[in-house]
Amino acid sequence: MPEITYRDAVIRGIAQEMARDNDVVFLGEDVAKAGGVFKATVGLYEQFGPLRVRDTPISEQAILGAAMGAAMTGLKPIAEIMFSDFFAVCFDYIANEFPKSRYMSNGQTKCPLVVRTGNGAGSRFGAQHSQSVENWCMMIPGLKVVAPSSPVDVIGLLAAAVRDPDPVIFLEHKSLYATKGEVPDGEIVDRLGTAKIVRPGRDATILALALMVPRAVEAAERLKAEHGIDCEVIDVRSLVPLDTQTILASVAKTHRLFTVEENPRLCGWGAEIVSIVADEAFYDLDGPPVRITTPHIPLPAADILEDMVLPTAERIVETVRRSLQS
Amino acid sequence: MPAATATASAATDAPGPVTPIVEFSKDQDLSAYKTMLTIRRFEEKAGQLYGMGLIGGFCHLYIGQEAVVVGMQMALKDGDQVITGYRDHGHMIACGMEAKGVMAELTGRTHGYSKGKGGSMHMFSKEKGFFGGHGIVGAQVPLGTGLAFANRYRGNDNVSVAYFGDGAANQGQVYESFNMAELWKLPVIYVIENNRYAMGTSSTRSSAETNLSRRGVSFKIPGEQVDGMDVRAVKAAGDKAVAWCRAGKGPYILEMLTYRYRGHSMSDPAKYRTREEVDKVRTTHDPIDMVRHRIVEKKFASEDELKKIDGSVRDYINDAAEFATHDPEPDVSELYTDIYR
Numbered sequence: 017m018p019e020i021t022y023r024d025a026v027i028r029g030i031a032q033e034m035a036r037d038n039d040v041v042f043l044g045e046d047v048a049k050a051g052g053v054f055k056a057t058v059g060l061y062e063q064f065g066p067l068r069v070r071d072t073p074i075s076e077q078a079i080l081g082a083a084m085g086a087a088m089t090g091l092k093p094i095a096e097i098m099f100s101d102f103f104a105v106c107f108d109y110i111a112n113e114f115p116k117s118r119y120m121s122n123g124q125t126k127c128p129l130v131v132r133t134g135n136g137a138g139s140r141f142g143a144q145h146s147q148s149v150e151n152w153c154m155m156i157p158g159l160k161v162v163a164p165s166s167p168v169d170v171i172g173l174l175a176a177a178v179r180d181p182d183p184v185i186f187l188e189h190k191s192l193y194a195t196k197g198e199v200p201d202g203e204i205v206d207r208l209g210t211a212k213i214v215r216p217g218r219d220a221t222i223l224a225l226a227l228m229v230p231r232a233v234e235a236a237e238r239l240k241a242e243h244g245i246d247c248e249v250i251d252v253r254s255l256v257p258l259d260t261q262t263i264l265a266s267v268a269k270t271h272r273l274f275t276v277e278e279n280p281r282l283c284g285w286g287a288e289i290v291s292i293v294a295d296e297a298f299y300d301l302d303g304p305p306v307r308i309t310t311p312h313i314p315l316p317a318a319d320i321l322e323d324m325v326l327p328t329a330e331r332i333v334e335t336v337r338r339s340l341q342s
Numbered sequence: 343m344p345a346a347t348a349t350a351s352a353a354t355d356a357p358g359p360v361t362p363i364v365e366f367s368k369d370q371d372l373s374a375y376k377t378m379l380t381i382r383r384f385e386e387k388a389g390q391l392y393g394m395g396l397i398g399g400f401c402h403l404y405i406g407q408e409a410v411v412v413g414m415q416m417a418l419k420d421g422d423q424v425i426t427g428y429r430d431h432g433h434m435i436a437c438g439m440e441a442k443g444v445m446a447e448l449t450g451r452t453h454g455y456s457k458g459k460g461g462s463m464h465m466f467s468k469e470k471g472f473f474g475g476h477g478i479v480g481a482q483v484p485l486g487t488g489l490a491f492a493n494r495y496r497g498n499d500n501v502s503v504a505y506f507g508d509g510a511a512n513q514g515q516v517y518e519s520f521n522m523a524e525l526w527k528l529p530v531i532y533v534i535e536n537n538r539y540a541m542g543t544s545s546t547r548s549s550a551e552t553n554l555s556r557r558g559v560s561f562k563i564p565g566e567q568v569d570g571m572d573v574r575a576v577k578a579a580g581d582k583a584v585a586w587c588r589a590g591k592g593p594y595i596l597e598m599l600t601y602r603y604r605g606h607s608m609s610d611p612a613k614y615r616t617r618e619e620v621d622k623v624r625t626t627h628d629p630i631d632m633v634r635h636r637i638v639e640k641k642f643a644s645e646d647e648l649k650k651i652d653g654s655v656r657d658y659i660n661d662a663a664e665f666a667t668h669d670p671e672p673d674v675s676e677l678y679t680d681i682y683r
Contacts (some may be wrong), residue, residue: 041495064593067495073525075518082522085488085502088473089423108515110476113485120454123680124471138599158681182682257682332640 017133017197025167025199026056026132026188029174030094032203034064035075037092040178042068044096044132053098054193076102080109080131084183087129087294088117092178100135100149100187107152114183115158130177130184136190136227137310140240142317147188148278148310151285152226153185154255157171160208161255165229169253170333172206180208180250183216183231189226209257213266217248220272222307223263223289227251228276228327235332243337255285263289264297271302274336276327308335359566361579368642370398374416374573375558375633376651378408382630383659384441385604388448393514396667397448404432405607406603410535411436411628412502413576414596417584418471421498421635423485424506425473428463429535429602433505437472437544439465441659445666454667455457458672459680480506480513480627483532490593491531501529509540511554518573520561531580532558532595533569555597563593570598571629601627647680 020028034040042060044052047072051058072079076097083093097103103110110131117125137146155163160182164170172186177184206234214229215236224232229251236247248266252258267273273293275286290305308327316322366374385403392401404411407429415436418424426433434444439455447454447465455465462531463477473489476482486504493500510516511534523530534555551557555565564586569575576598577652583594602621605612612620643651 072524073518073521077515078487078518078522079518080513081481081484082488082491085425085473085485085490086492086495087488088468088485089489089492091492108478108481109484113481115474116464117466117474119681120456120460120464121468121474122459124466124468157683160682208622281589 017200019196020167021171021200022167022188022195022197023054023056023192023193025170026174027058027060029171030057031063032171033175033178034060034068035261037283040061040092041070041086041091041092043072043083045072045074045079045098047071047096047113048163052096054190056188056193057096058162068224076106077109080106081113082278083129084109084113084117084127087127088125093129094178097133099145100133101144101147103133103149103152109232110153110159110185115156118182119158126181127183128181129245130174130186132186132188134190135187136189136191137315137322138227139318140317140322143305143314146315146322150187150255151279151283154285154288155283157319158182159256160184160194160324161187162208163189163226163255164251164253165189165192165251168199168204169206171199171204173208173253175205176208179205184208187226192229195230209254209259211253211259211262212251213248214251215247215249215264217246217270219246219270220248220274220340221263221266221270222247222249222274222332222336223252224249224276224288225255225285226278228278231327231329234274234329235336238329239336245336245340247336258289259294260292267293267297268300271300272340273301273304273305274332274339276332277307277309279310281307281312284309303339306335306339308332352595354618359479359570361575361582363572364576364578368412370416371633371637371642374412375630375637377412378573378630378633379434379652379655380441380658381408381412383655384435384445384662385431387659387663388445389604389608391449391663391667398450399461400428401448401608402606403604404429406623407535407537407570407600407627408432409573409576410533410598410600411505413573414580415535415584417580418501418503420501421471423425423471423473423489423500423502424480424505425489425502426475427479427482427507427510428477429473429507430463430465434465434467434472437467437470439467439470439472441662442665445662446669448669449666449669451666451669452672453669457676459676470621472673480508480510480515483510483519487523487528487530490523490528491526494528495525501584502532503531505533505535507540507550508534508536508538508545508554510527511557512540512549520547520558520563523593524561524563527590527592530593531583531587531589534595534597535600536597537600539602539606539614541606542610544614553597555595558595563594563595565597567597567599570600571627571632573629573633615634619640
């Protein structure tokens with residue numbers, strides 16, 4: 017199977033949907049002629065032209081507002097917000113407009129749009145261009161929230177997001193753009209709300225998202241090789257809808273739960289899942305669920321400091337080992 | 343410094359373009375009269391029901407501003423879109439939405455336009471081209487720009503009208519929208535309803551440049567001030583703006599000089615202005631009285647005929663109130679419809 021990068025998967029995913037549906041329009045800052053600051057939209061302008069692929073002014077509120085106005089009439093915009101940190105600049109649309117219009121309008125004005133954004137740390141960009149903000153979005157009723165970790169998931173979940181009738185926040189991880197993965201030829205369409213067991217195991221369940229998935233897999237391999245602990249790693253992929261079935265089934269099998277989160281500790285997505293597991297599968301657990309997160313501090317810029325705060329394979333290995341062997 | 347100040351204020355005070363008033367035909371005057379009166383009676387009734395505790399939450403009345411939305415609506419055609427903020431009851435009635443559906447939303451009943459899940463500030467009718475009803479000050483301006491984007495994308499000649507107030511004119515997203523709309527030549531008319539008070543703060547105390555029609559100057563968007571109390575002036579300016587937009591020339595700004603008779607919301611006693619100020623506008627420049635006088639003067643209708651219209655409007659509103667106070671409350675199952683969970 018051919019390998020492509022996560023970055024090229026974004027391009028292919030958008031192109032697949034734009035070629036299929038004339039109602040899909042793509043807009044954002046530097047996305048057209050420049051091909052995106054992360055080069056994740058190269059060639060789309062040339063392929064689909066200036067009407068459908070649009071460079072915008074640096075005006076995040078106008079970008080999301082215009083996308084929603086168009087979506088209310090039935091277009092299916094894909095809007096890019098360059099860095100997810102900038103959600104704070106246009107949060108009115110994310111929090112007050114997109115997720116409420118269908119509910120408040122008796123279903124008359126739906127909001128079938130996708131907001132793509134560069135999320136996460138690892139590039140030494142500092143506290144205002146590195147955050148993992150999936151938890152900002154997850155807490156708002158009416159939004160769907162997706163964060164793929166592999167090229168094939170980028171295409172499949174992006175297609176599902178574009179075809180979904182609700183607003184979807186699509187979080188691409190900046191540190192994954194250069195990574196590669198196998199992608200079959202032809203159209204790829206996945207389903208929102210489906211987690212993926214990326215490594216089966218018996219002794220503990222490790223939930224991870226985006227950049228934390230390859231780290232959790234690496235940790236699981238080391239735990240097996242070095243400590244004989246066989247972990248099941250689940251790529252959550254979609255926070256809303258959340259695939260609780262896959263998660264609960266895994267906990268019922270392994271009896272231990274770990275979450276690996278890049279978001280800061282307070283109100284991270286792992287806390288929500290731990291709460292669900294405590295409610296629904298408390299007696300399946302052989303020990304307390306453990307959250308491995310970024311500490312509750314702004315992200316620093318220096319290499320050594322940024323590396324220290326993000327969960328690493330090493331930290332996952334140590335945490336799981338200590339918990340299981342105590 | 344004095345010289346610079348003088349120049350600046352001279353620029354501010356420079357009169358902008360004024361579209362000449364075109365006299366209304368009999369049908370136009372009668373139609374405008376009836377719709378404006380319907381809005382006023384609706385709002386008076388809503389105020390009463392609010393006072394009786396039958397309407398809760400927010401309720402922002404449009405009384406005094408009726409000519410703006412009625413005149414603009416007369417300049418539009420099928421397929422054009424309207425979007426506004428929270429003072430939206432008048433816009434819905436002008437768009438042709440049923441009074442009983444709007445009133446039933448205010449009372450939180452099953453047959454309200456949003457089944458009671460929207461409330462006063464959040465109603466929609468895609469069928470009538472009304473895209474809300476938005477509660478966050480200024481948020482509708484980028485949305486209205488997006489409606490225009492969709493029209494341009496589809497290559498039709500429809501326009502969108504994005505209404506906002508003198509208060510919203512000081513929100514940042516308005517200017518992001520202005521720039522994008524002119525850059526992309528989007529067919530959107532920005533109607534600034536300047537009712538002189540941003541909630542409780544007068545525009546002179548909240549705006550550095552009080553001539554809001556000039557707010558598009560640095561974006562190259564033409565704008566003009568309009569007597570928003572004269573429905574003919576609104577219609578004439580609306581026609582001009584609509585023609586500009588349909589011709590693909592980009593957005594247009596109309597600042598409607600108008601006045602809100604009631605407080606910002608039902609909980610506002612409006613102590614920031616004098617009783618005399620309100621009375622003066624009511625007695626000398628009321629939008630409905632002006633049309634009524636004209637109709638009588640031009641003999642478009644007799645006093646009796648006008649009374650008949652008044653009676654039919656009153657009946658229509660009373661029926662709406664009757665309906666809205668007897669319609670059942672929404673079933674709790676509605677809590678979980680029209681939302682993913």
